Amino acid sequence: MVVLFWSSPQFPMYDWVAQDQNVIAVSMNYRLHLFGFLDGLAVRADGTPNAGLLDQRAALLWIKRHISKFGGNPNDVTIAGESAGGASVVLQSTAWGGKSPVPFKRAIAQSIGLYPLPLDSEIEGVFNNVTTAAGCPASGSEAMRCLREAPLSTLIKSINNVRTNFLAPTIDGPNGFLPDLPSRLIAQGKFRHDVDLVAGHMTNDGRNFAGNPRNVKTDADIVTAILNRYRHMTNATLEKVLKLYPEASVPGSPFVDNYDRLAPISVKLTHSTTRDQHWANATRALGRKNVYAFRFNVPNPVTLAVNPWQGVMHASDVYYLFNGATGSTPFFAPFNTTQAPVAQEIMQYWTSFTRSGNPSKFKRSYSPAWPDYIGDRRIVMSEDIGGAEITQRASLRKFRFTNKNDAASG
Structure with missing residues (x-):
């Protein structure tokens, strides 16, 4: 089965x-x-x-x-x-x-x-955002009691106070x-x-997470797209990513443009x-x-x-x-x-x-x-x-x- x-x-x-x-x-x-x-x-x-x-x-x-x-x-x-x-x-x-x-x-x-x-600091931030939106205390046993007693509609609305993928x-x-x-x-x-x-x-x-090709023209566009989904990546790691996926002008690069670079990065990373x-x-x-x-x-x-x-x-x-x-x-x-x-x-x-x-x-x-x-x-x-x-x-x-x-x- x-x-x-x-x-x-x-x-x-x-x-x-x-x-x-x-x-x-x-x-x-x-x-x-x-x-x-x-x-x-x-x-x-x-x-x-x-x-x-x-x-x-x-x-x-x-x-x-x-x-x-x-x-x-x-x-x-x-x-x-x-x-x-x-x-x-x-x-x-x-x-x-x-x-x-x-x-x-x-x-x-x-x-x-x-x-x-989520990192520990992000976890507490998400909890605070939810309790704030629900009108509850941000910590302690009262916070949980308040959330449990809150109307379902209030809790659903509080989800909008949280960044995507943080819950x-x-x-x-x-x-x-x-x-x-x-x-x-x-x-x-x-x-x-x-x-x-x-x-x-x-x-x-992952290509459908890379956005529209019209919006991917530069290295900065690639970095922005990566960080939208892989938010903890350091600058050093981003530099390594861009070297692993070299721009079209680099000899030996298999890519024709920057969207062509971002697409496999989305596949492998995001x-x-x-x-x-x-x-x-x-x-x-x-x-x-x-x-x-x-x-x-x-x-x-x-x-x-x-x-x-x-x-x-x-x-x-x-x-x-x-x-x-x-x-x-x-x-x-x-x-x-x-x-x-x-x-x-x-x-x-x-x-x-x-x-x-x-x-x-x-x-x-x-x-x-x-x-x-x-x-x-x-x-x-x-x-x-x-x-x-x-x-x-x-x-x-x-x-x-x-x-x-x-x-x-x-």
Whole structure:
């Protein structure tokens, strides 16, 4: 069976799993924003940080206890998610530094959407902004009592007083759910080693976060775009980034203009698509055999028609995995003759892995065998005949730099 960390269970895109895939699908709700991720000294004294992640764990434990009543196997659970859902998959695997058993056997992480975590000073600032907007004291037991008694409408309005991405998972101490940065926990082997893994991203994952090409003309524009999402990056690190991605006038640069530079920076840095390789490498190094990586190379045609510069943008795989789901209205768009086989292929790979731990065991006859993640090999899914590729040396240098600085800066 598969548990989905995706949006809302009301979305019709999830109905594909009821067709012919021979799996049971479960999707869950969990608290977000201040309801799921408010933190601060007052919360830790009289509350629970990372409540949203604990909601997820509670749902997974419920599934393990009760899925047999629906025909499922409680010892054969796969969790899967994309973007923030991919981050949830990571965080459930690094929970409590990997010390506690997990209620799942396999994990699928797509386009892992982990943003820089708030610093301690930012956490208190967010709490103060929320209490101020709600008309509550800024500290002490009275602050929590006041927030608990505040009308729901007041609390929802107070969210507007908080900068985007600041109400997010936080490092909650050595005995907490998230004792350190997830990248550092993975580097130190502090995650569950007994989980089969599929992890990967889109070819141009992050381009839709790079903005419009018309607005990216100079180095300063690139720096502004980076800091909007990677706010803790130092000047020294920014200089290294610009050297790793040299401007078009530098001999040997592969870029044609500054947007062409910013797009892969967004892929590697601001949306952290190197984390799939980081996790796959660490899992493989610890002896786990069922480890697989991918690069998805087919754009969502609905989004591409509106913003052609985005290429194979973030969430393109969701369109195919959920059988033509657009993420907008109308919910579904029909496939053409080259897109339909891609959808069938990714569905079959995912369900094959969910059922057996091997994406090739029940694959489509026309699909290539998916190789183990050995020697940085990953499969490429495309409209033509796909196959395996080995990550290029230059990409590996950027990957190692990204994860080193992710661990350093949060």
